[in-house]
Amino acid sequence: MTIKFELLKKSKESQARLGRLYTSHGEIETPIFMPVGTQATVKTMSPRELKEIGSQIILSNTYHLYLRPGHELVKEAGGLHSFMNWNLPILTDSGGFQVFSLAKLREINDNGVTFRSHIDGSKHVFTPEKSMEIQMALGSDIAMAFDECAPYPCSYEETRKAMERTTRWAERCLEFHNHPYQVVFGIIQGGTYKDLRIQSSKELSSLDFPGYGIGGLSVGEPKSLMYEILDEMMPYVPDNKPRYLMGVGSPDCLVEGVLRGIDMFDCVLPTRIARNGTVMTSRGKLVIRNAQYARDFSPIDPECDCYACKNFSRAYIRHLLKADEVLGIRLTTIHNLSYLINLMKDIREAIKNDRLIDFTKNFYEKYNS
């Protein structure tokens, strides 16, 4: 299977692009931010709220759904869209990153990864074929190839080995994958080594995936280093395919990623910090749990028109968070996701009007104020 990706416009000022990706559950406008629904739910949100804030696609996690409730059960329910009642596009990751970051007692060899569940300690094996099998059962629109993600920091030799294995696994994924509408994106690895990133980009490009994830960034390295790596590698990532920077979701990184030619992003950051009482605003982050907001009857972000900002004050939301009331983290989550989705909408508008550089300047001025 392949997927139609229309490149609507290339920015004259930067590497930014405007695109449209066609999936069997609808189109998405790129550049785009994808909310993460790890366990078949974007934490605290209902599907209709996700639609209301303009989510066009969500991500879900192969590793988590395989362990609980099990991909066979999801398949029995008619697939993930039906199980969770989300009829717009879904992207599933490969489980690769999670077995390396969450699971216990991993053993890696060329065949795959043996690991123990973080839930009950039970033993499991993920191979490229198994990852494809699970993702086909889930029935997402976009599956990701099973990859080995090197940590940060990591030696050149180790990073090279993981990168080369990722290429071999990518071939096996393509070989095994067979689904009426689901497509598989390859994942480029290579850690923070520019030559490895370029080698991986070239190797994966030659496999002609319908889209490319860039994995193994935003795993602890400084932002400036991530930007440098992107600068070096992006010329080698096919520009007629969607390019997805995995696990990146802070507002400044979204802007910088788009400037470097990224089309898709995902991250748990907006939902995770929301649950800790931190909100993203046009003037930067704000820890709404802080005492200074106890009697602040203004909205989280006066420039935002989400349900939280239109109807509730910082003081009320702070009260809910302090009192451990679920509505508190619901409202901060609605707001943070709305903020990123609106940011991407503004970015798309700026690309359209050839004013992304100007937009970026204004963004930073306010964001750092």
Added chain:
Amino acid sequence: MTIKFELLKKSKESQARLGRLYTSHGEIETPIFMPVGTQATVKTMSPRELKEIGSQIILSNTYHLYLRPGHELVKEAGGLHSFMNWNLPILTDSGGFQVFSLAKLREINDNGVTFRSHIDGSKHVFTPEKSMEIQMALGSDIAMAFDECAPYPCSYEETRKAMERTTRWAERCLEFHNHPYQVVFGIIQGGTYKDLRIQSSKELSSLDFPGYGIGGLSVGEPKSLMYEILDEMMPYVPDNKPRYLMGVGSPDCLVEGVLRGIDMFDCVLPTRIARNGTVMTSRGKLVIRNAQYARDFSPIDPECDCYACKNFSRAYIRHLLKADEVLGIRLTTIHNLSYLINLMKDIREAIKNDRLIDFTKNFYEKYNS
């Protein structure tokens, strides 16, 4: 202040009544169930969801809001309606029940109750006047008189003392209360002693409150005893005023209460059991966390048209609950509240059509099936 209560119909078959209560934030149709928003939020629900399921009035808690965020802060926010963005009627309890059931190290005398906060152990005093002051600051539509609620079981002598003190405190509440639109309901006590219940009903009636709460029932005594007490006392509770059976919310008790002439109910039961994964259905309770529902792709209650039942399966909701996902308890809460609100709607319809006895028979047949 008084309140307009229109008695639309008295059932020919039982003591049930159909009524309409006019508050400054809108009318409510009785008999009615009031969802409980202890800390200025009905747990897990947003105000618009509450409206969507047909909540006409909610209850909130004086004790909790006094401790956190503080009634003065709520007053600064423009009152509780404004603070929590709920523009329909609100009833606040007096804090009496909570200081006896939640707070620590209580000392009671005729002046009031000294207690320690369950949150931080700080020392506080509630008097009838203080309870009125807090409720006036909150600006609810209906305030409750400060009462002493005897536990169950409790000796006759102790129950009598608490009941007599409740009458003296009720007088002080009326004396002190002064608010442009808020009204105060008296609370009848007397534990499980019929003569004390009758005495309390008579004493409170003579104070001419615009409505009456029946407190101190559903505190551990058998349901049959509660029904007996109601049978004995209701002839002494003014029938031209709304009658509110406090803290009662199991479906069968709602039906039995209405048959005995009750107009208003509140209880944390539907929201509390929802968070433990238990749902109320037309066929009785169902513990949706149980393994038997893992692959049950039918809705919680096929007869229900709430958002949870229209869009999600038992299997999905069970998965969410097992995975500690907030959406799980949101959906069970939406359903349980919808169930009780729809039950009351059906009851009102049955009273209107003089078929409440028939309705009750059908209700029990299915409920116990």
